[in-house]
Amino acid sequence: MICLVGILPSIILRYALLNNYEDRAVAVRISDVQSQCQIIANHLSTYQYLDDPNSDVVNAELEQLSNLYDGRVIVVNSDLKIIKDTYTISQGKTMISEEVIKCFRKETTAHYDDVNHFIEITTPISMPGSEEVEGVMLTSISANTIMDTKERLGIRAFLLIAITSILIVVLAFFGSLFIVRPFRQIVREMDDIKDGFEKDSIYVPDFIETEALSLSVTQMISRMEAIDASRQEFVSNVSHELKTPITSIKVLADSLVQQGEDVPAELYREFMEDIVQEIDRETEIINDLLTLVKMDKGAAEGMEVTSVDMGSFVERIMERLTPIAKKAEVELILEVIHPVSADINETKFTLAVSNLIENGIKYNHPGGSVHAKIDGDYQFCTIEVSDTGMGIPEESLPHIFERFYRVDKSHSREIGGTGLGLAITRSVVLMHRGAIKADSVEGEGTTFTVKIPRKYMS
Numbered sequence: 001m002i003c004l005v006g007i008l009p010s011i012i013l014r015y016a017l018l019n020n021y022e023d024r025a026v027a028v029r030i031s032d033v034q035s036q037c038q039i040i041a042n043h044l045s046t047y048q049y050l051d052d053p054n055s056d057v058v059n060a061e062l063e064q065l066s067n068l069y070d071g072r073v074i075v076v077n078s079d080l081k082i083i084k085d086t087y088t089i090s091q092g093k094t095m096i097s098e099e100v101i102k103c104f105r106k107e108t109t110a111h112y113d114d115v116n117h118f119i120e121i122t123t124p125i126s127m128p129g130s131e132e133v134e135g136v137m138l139t140s141i142s143a144n145t146i147m148d149t150k151e152r153l154g155i156r157a158f159l160l161i162a163i164t165s166i167l168i169v170v171l172a173f174f175g176s177l178f179i180v181r182p183f184r185q186i187v188r189e190m191d192d193i194k195d196g197f198e199k200d201s202i203y204v205p206d207f208i209e210t211e212a213l214s215l216s217v218t219q220m221i222s223r224m225e226a227i228d229a230s231r232q233e234f235v236s237n238v239s240h241e242l243k244t245p246i247t248s249i250k251v252l253a254d255s256l257v258q259q260g261e262d263v264p265a266e267l268y269r270e271f272m273e274d275i276v277q278e279i280d281r282e283t284e285i286i287n288d289l290l291t292l293v294k295m296d297k298g299a300a301e302g303m304e305v306t307s308v309d310m311g312s313f314v315e316r317i318m319e320r321l322t323p324i325a326k327k328a329e330v331e332l333i334l335e336v337i338h339p340v341s342a343d344i345n346e347t348k349f350t351l352a353v354s355n356l357i358e359n360g361i362k363y364n365h366p367g368g369s370v371h372a373k374i375d376g377d378y379q380f381c382t383i384e385v386s387d388t389g390m391g392i393p394e395e396s397l398p399h400i401f402e403r404f405y406r407v408d409k410s411h412s413r414e415i416g417g418t419g420l421g422l423a424i425t426r427s428v429v430l431m432h433r434g435a436i437k438a439d440s441v442e443g444e445g446t447t448f449t450v451k452i453p454r455k456y457m458s
């Protein structure tokens, strides 16, 4: 392709140049011959050749002209009779041709036959001082020398094009090798990575493009590694969390088996209750995990939303949580600053808000409170859940939305929970194209702020 781009113009150029040469050379030749003919025509009239065509001087001149240009000269008198033909064959015959007749009407003509390659020129013969055309000199000369030159030039041009073409092909071949090589290397290195080679960066700085490309690939690799690491961590967390209750159950059951027949009914009952509790916990973890996984999948598929009044929505959740709050001696307060409605998926958003209020109750002191505030403008709706509880240490704050993260691992067993609640909440808020943040002062309380757009955009 590139080769064609290089060769085609030279072929066109060659054709144009050669034709131009032919036109120019013919024009020069015509003007040369015309002036010579004019001189001889003047002599013809001076020597009154038309009356007596035997003048040696003039005949010699005519022969010379026809020899010089490899041509034929014919002289016609006013009766259209050929009185001289340097080829002698037509001498004495009558000449009727368009050019000759035109010439008697004082028109000098020059005509180039580009098929047979000859030039035909007519020159009028008049007496000195007279306007009358008394005879016509018809000169036809061959253009073969011009054609020869043109041919030679053509061969030379062809050779030149052939050499340039070969050069272009060779250069294009090596040039493309040079350009393609670094890209080949990138492909090779990426293939290595694909085949599972332990390599976390590639670097091919040959061109700016390849450097940028290898940089992007390296970034992609480190992103993939990060995703892989987080997935592995999640799997090991899940296994650990699921194993804990099972281990407890195994220990409890084992000790019952070991004690054999004579286990007191009291102890038996107590152990069985513990086992049921551990099973409940296992179920809780599995349910939370399933919710979380469904959330991750659902985000991609888009969800159904309805416009819901947020004040009464949070009020319903609080009513449902009142028994737990009563038990923990925590007061639930709802404040609607501006009544707003927002597009939400009620099932999912209920999970999100319940988790926040539940946490507010769980990580609180008896006599404390959880305060929900609803506010909004024409575009956004904010829900703020603050409590008077134990608060979250500053170093833990960035981690609380991570799966299975819990500030106090030792106490969390009594308090309950899986460490997945806030991860679920965050997923739900993100699905609603919203944002969530947490502020806390240790020992004083925590405030979660959720902000979602009132119109859901899928």
Ligand SMILES: Nc1ncnc2c1ncn2[C@@H]1O[C@H](COP(=O)(O)OP(=O)(O)O)[C@@H](O)[C@H]1O
Pocket: 355, 359, 360, 363, 387, 389, 390, 391, 392, 400, 405, 406, 407, 408, 412, 416, 417, 418, 419, 420, 421, 422, 423, 446
């Ligand atoms: N309102 C709060 N006050 C104090 N600590 C909180 C609050 N909400 C969450 N946390 C901390 O963040 C951790 C993660 O919360 P979450 O994901 O809901 O898990 P959990 O199942 O433990 O409640 C909790 O274990 C707790 O340590």
Ligand SMILES: [Mg+2]
Pocket: 355, 358, 359, 417, 419, 421, 422
């Ligand atoms: Mg929770």
